[in-house]
Amino acid sequence: MRYDFSSIEKKWQQYWAEHQTFQTDENRDKPKYYVLDMFPYPSGSGLHVGHLEGYTATDIIARYKRSCGYNVLHPMGWDAFGLPAEQYAIKTGTHPSLTTETNISSFRQTLQRMGFSYDWEREINTTDPAYFRWTQWIFLQMLNKGLAYMSEVDVNWCEELRVVLANEEVDEKIQAGYTVVRKPLRQWVLKITEYAERLLEDLDELDWPENVKQMQRNWIGRSEGMEIEFELPCHKKKLNVYTTRPDTLFGATYLVISPEHPLAEKLATAQHLVEVREYIRKAKLKTELERTGLQKDKTGVFTGSYAVNPANAQALPVWISDFVLTTYGTGAIMSVPAHDSRDWEFARKFDLPIVEVIKSPHNVEEEVFEGKDSVCVNSSNSDISLDGLDFATAFDTMASWLESKGVGTRKVNYKLRDWIFSRQRYWGEPIPVKHYEDGTLRPETDLPLTLPDVEAYQPSTTGESPLANIPGWLYGEDEHGKFRRETNTMPQWAGSCWYYLRFIDPQNSEAPLDPQKERYWMNVDLYIGGAEHAVLHLLYARFWHKVLYDIGVVSTKEPFGRLFNQGMILGEDNEKMSKSRGNVIPADQVLSAYGADAVRMYEMFLGPLExxxxxxxxGIEGISRFLGRVWRLVCSERDDSVLLTDGPLDESMQRRMHKTIRKVSEDTEQLKFNTAIAELMVYVNDLHKADCHNRTALEALIVMLAPYAPHICEELWQAAGHSESVSRAPYPVFDPALAADDEVTIAVQVNGKLRGTFRTAAGTPREELLNRARTLDSVLKFLQNVEIKKEIAVPDKLVNFAVKPL
RNA sequence: GCCAAAGUGGCGGAAUUGGUAGACGCGCUGGACUCAAAAUCCAGUGGGUGCAAACCCGUGUGGGUUCGAGUCCCACCUUUGGCACCA
Structure with missing residues (x-):
C-alpha cells in the first residue's frame, strides 16, 4: 500500500474526535502539565503558515508529555472581542457576533486539519456571556478593592477610530497612520501602578526569555531618587522636583516645570505673562507625538520667577518647557546642565549657566558629562561637602542632609501609568456599573450584563459608545432609584487577562473556576506565543493574576512559569507576510498539497523555534520524502504486507536506536525541534541503508515521531498490530550503557591542523593514543625534522602535537 | 542616541559549549530503473591549486589569549528586535 496522507489524516482526525482521545484526564494522581498557546483573534483572513508555528510547537510538547505519562491540559479558545469585527459591522451592518462565529469555525477547521490534540470540550470564547460574566465579575472585584476608579484623564484619543487607546497601544496606531491626540475624558482606570513593585520583583523567578523580562522592567521603569523642595520667595510657595541625581544638586542652575503644572501661569511675572500664556496654549495643541517624538529642538519660556537652591542658596530661574512630562514625578525638574544631556541642550539654547559638579574628562561647556563613575567637585556648603565622594556616597550624604533639613524625601518612581480601561465601543464586555441620579455608582450584580442589539454600530461623536443610543438598555430603576448604565466597554485585553484560568474549569457557573482544580493545574508550565505581547498582554495578565491571588481566587503569584516566544515566519521573499505584499502562504493551501504531518514537521524543521x-x-518536499521513507520501512508498497520483522536487534543498530532516543527526547524537551527531526532523519537513513525492518527499532521510531507527525504514526502503529492509539504508547527510554560507543574516532592534529584519524576502543589511555598517533603515515611526515614541544591527548577525542621546525 | 540578540556553503541551518567546521534538509551535477516521465535508489557537492597523491585557504572585519577558537577577550562593521526627553 502506498502512503496516502489525505485519507490517513482524515481517518485519524475522525478517530480522535469519535474516541475523544485528547479529552483531559481529571485523574489528579498523575503529574500534570499545562501547555498553552496565546489564543488567537479569529480574523477574517484565516490562518497562514506563520500562525501555525507556535501551535505546532505546543502540540508536539503536549503529545510528548502525554507519552511520557503526564496528565496534559492543552486547550484552545478565541479572543473574539475587538475592532475588526466592529468595523466590519459599521460598514456592512452585519452583527459582530455573526462575523465572529464564521471566522471561528474557519479557524477551528484549519486547526483540526493540522491534527492538533486540543481538548475541544474546553474551547472558550471571550464573547460568550457565560465567559464574560466572569470577566465582569473580576472587574467588580477590582472596583470593590478600589483598584478600578473613574478619572478625568487626558486620554489618547484616536480621531478616525473614535476610540480611546491605552498608552501601550498608541505607537502601533500611529504607525498604522491614525492620528492620536490628547483629550480629557472621564474614563475607567485600573490601578496597575499599585502592583508595580510586585510586577517588577516577581519577574526574577520566571523562566522567561531575558529580553521579555527586560522589556517589562523598562516598561515599569523603576527609579530611586528624591523629591526636593525649592522655595519660591516672591510667591511664598514651594516647588517640588523629582531627581535621581541629588548628588548633583550643587550644579543645578535653573528649574523647569511642564506647561500643565498648576504653578505654570502663577509663576509668570507681569513682564512675562503674555509670553507664558501663549506658550502654555501652544503646548496644549501639540500632539503626544510632537511633544515626545523625535523632536530634538527644545522650546521654553522664562517665567520671571526665581527659586532658591537649598544646597547653596543660589537663585535659580524657573522656566517652562514641554520637554518636562506632566505625568511623571512632580512635573517639575531641577536642571543640572553639566551632567544631563537634555538640560545641557536647553542651557545652551537659552544661554543658562553650566556648572561642573562631577569631575569630568572634558570641558562641560563643550560637551555634557553624564558618567556616574566619577567623583563630586565644587559641592560644599557650611554643613556638608560632597567633594571627592562617589555617586552612591554622595547621593546618600545629600539625601540625609536634605531630609534632616526637612526639604527632601527619598522617593521611588515608576514610568508605569495606571491602565485606562474603557473603550467607546460596542463589541466589548459591558462595564457592569450603574450611575444613579444622585451621583452614586453601584455595581450591576446581575451578571452577565449582556450587550443589547443595536441598529447602528457607529460610535457617537461625543465619545460615547453606540450603547448610549439604546434607551431601553441604557436606563432603568431599582431599589436605589433611577440609573443610567455605563456605556463604556472593556478593552480587548480584558478577556485575555484570565482565559488561561477558565480553561481549567470552563463550564463552571458558580465561580470563575474551582479552587481545587486551580491548585492542581496552575500555573501554566509552558506558554508559547509571539514576542509582540512582551509587554501588553503579559503585563496585564500578570496584574490581574496578582489581584486574583490577593482575593484568594488563585494560589500562585504568577500565571506563566515558562514563556517562549516563537520567531516569525517570513514569506518566501524574506519579508514579513502580509496581504499587501502578496506573500502570504495560507495554511489550507499547503495542507491540501502536502498534508498536516509534512506541514507540522516542516514548520519545525525550518530552524530554531525562537x-x-x-x-x-x-523545502517541505524533503519532509514528504522522509515520511515516505518511514512508511516504506513498515509497509510494502507493492502489496498490503507489513515488513516488520521480529527478533533481536543487532548491536550496532541497537546503539543507533538508543542514541536516537537520547537525542530526540532531549531536544524535544528543550524545544529544539529542528535538530530532533534531523536526528530522526539520520536514524531513518541508517535503517534504510541496513535494510532493517526490526520491530523494536521501528516501534521506537513510530512513538518518537508521533508527536511530530501523528497521523502517519497512528496508521503505522495500527499496521504494526496495535489496537490502541499511538498517543497512548509510552515514550521509549534510552539506556546510557547501550547508547555508549565502544569504539571512537580520534583526530590527530599537528599544530592544530588535522593530519589524520584512527579508530580505537573508547577509553584508550593517553599514552597509547599518542603512540598510535605518531605511527600514522599521514602524521609521520609532519613530525620529521621538527622539535615536538608539546603533546596533547584528550581521551576519546583527539591528539595534538605542537611542533617547531628544527 | 541607548539596551538586547545575531552574522557559518548557492539557500534554511548543525556543531556534545574550547577539541575532526558545514550534521540534516533544499538546490545543483552525474548515474541506475523506465519506451518515456513521475516516484524511488546510488554517488558527488565550501573555495582554490593539481593528471593524481596531496596541499593551501576558509565561520562579518582587524587584533589577542591558547597546543588548539565558529565558540573566550578587545576594537570595529552590518542586520534584526526593543526603548527613545521618565530627569
Missing part, C-alpha cells in the same frame, strides 16, 4: 526565518515551499 528565530525569525523565511518559508520555502520547496
Amino acid at each position: 528565530q525569525v526565518k523565511p518559508w520555502n515551499t520547496h
